[in-house]
Structures are given as C-alpha cells and as structure tokens.
Amino acid sequence: MSVHGQVVAQEMTKTVFAKGTDLNVKNITIRERGQSCRLALWRNHSSSNINVGDFLEVTNVLTNEFLEEKYLSSTRHSEVKVIDQEAxxxxxxxxxxxxxxxxxxxxxxxxxxxxxxxxxxxxxxxxxxxxxxxxxxxxxxxxxxxxxxxxxxxxxxxxxxxxx
CATH class of the missing domain: 2.40.50 (OB fold (Dihydrolipoamide Acetyltransferase, E2P))
Structure with missing residues (x-):
C-alpha cells in the first residue's frame, strides 16, 4: 500500500525495544483531503529529512494497531519521497x-x-x-x-x- 499527503506534525525520533533489538522510530502525521493518520517511520526512514509542511509519497507501508489505535508503518521496502503540492x-x-x-x-x-x-x-x-x-x-x-x-x-x- 502507498500513501501520500502533507506532513502536519512530527515527533522527535525515539529508540524503542522491538523484536529483540533497539530500533529508531519517528512518528509523523500526514493529512490529505481532510483525513489524517499517523505514520511510523522505522529504522533508516526515521532519520529522513522531513519537515512539517512537506508533501510525501510513501510506498510499501503496512497497517498496524497498537493500544487500539490504527496507524501506518514503514517497512524495509518503503520509499519516502518529498513531492510538490500546494499548502x-x-x-x-x-x-x-x-x-x-x-x-x-x-x-x-x-x-x-x-x-x-x-x-x-x-x-x-x-x-x-x-x-x-x-x-x-x-x-x-x-x-x-x-x-x-x-x-x-x-x-x-x-x-x-x-x-x-
């Protein structure tokens, strides 16, 4: 699955213990046509040069759920691209x-x-x-x-x- 939208918020990168190892993750919120969702950027994607206001296209994301909240998550095969769009x-x-x-x-x-x-x-x-x-x-x-x-x-x- 792929998603695109404007980054309307981002959290600081943090390290979490998952799957038996320490992993970096940065949560961002993207919005498109009035709908928004959280996107967890894992591993090398967590250090991507992304800013609030950027428009992104992210390929190969998965749907996950944690504490009854559904969100999207990058994978090793995800590609994160900043694209041109309007504000x-x-x-x-x-x-x-x-x-x-x-x-x-x-x-x-x-x-x-x-x-x-x-x-x-x-x-x-x-x-x-x-x-x-x-x-x-x-x-x-x-x-x-x-x-x-x-x-x-x-x-x-x-x-x-x-x-x-």
Missing part, C-alpha cells in the same frame, strides 16, 4: 509550548499531540493586541489553551491567526 489550511488547539531561540514549538491536543514550529515573530503578530510583545512566554502562559488557524506549506507555517 493546506489547518486549525488546531494549542495546549502547551516550548520557546526556542527564534521559534516556538506549539503542541496541539490532536491525536498523538503533534508539534508545530512557528517563527517567534509570526507568533507575535497574531498577539499584536497584547501590551508587552517582547515577553512571548508571559503571553502564551495567559493564553494557553487557545485555538489557532494557519497554513502549512513546504517552507513551514504561514498566515498564523488566533481563533476567538
């Missing part, structure tokens, strides 16, 4: 955040708790009604949880706005 508009509820040097990682309450990385300046523009825009930590502490809307494209997040 998609997305909504999410932000439940936590992590401030980096010039970006903020927002965590959504969607299935799998996906993370979205946004440039701090773009985030500040969405909160332009706040008094002290220099203290993004204080702003987010007051606002979380909040609903937002944005466009994901292959260059990352764009057109970020707060839904009131």
């Amino acid at each position: 998609i508009k997305q909504e999410a509820e932000v439940i936590s955040y992590d401030i980096q040097e010039d970006t903020v990682q927002l965590t959504s309450n969607e299935q799998g708790f996906p993370n979205y990385t946004i440039k701090t300046e773009l985030l500040k523009q969405a909160f332009e009604d706040e008094e002290d825009l220099d203290d993004i930590d204080e702003i987010l502490t007051k606002r979380v949880p909040f609903k937002c809307q944005f466009i994901l494209n292959k260059n990352g997040m764009d057109n970020f706005s707060i839904i009131i």
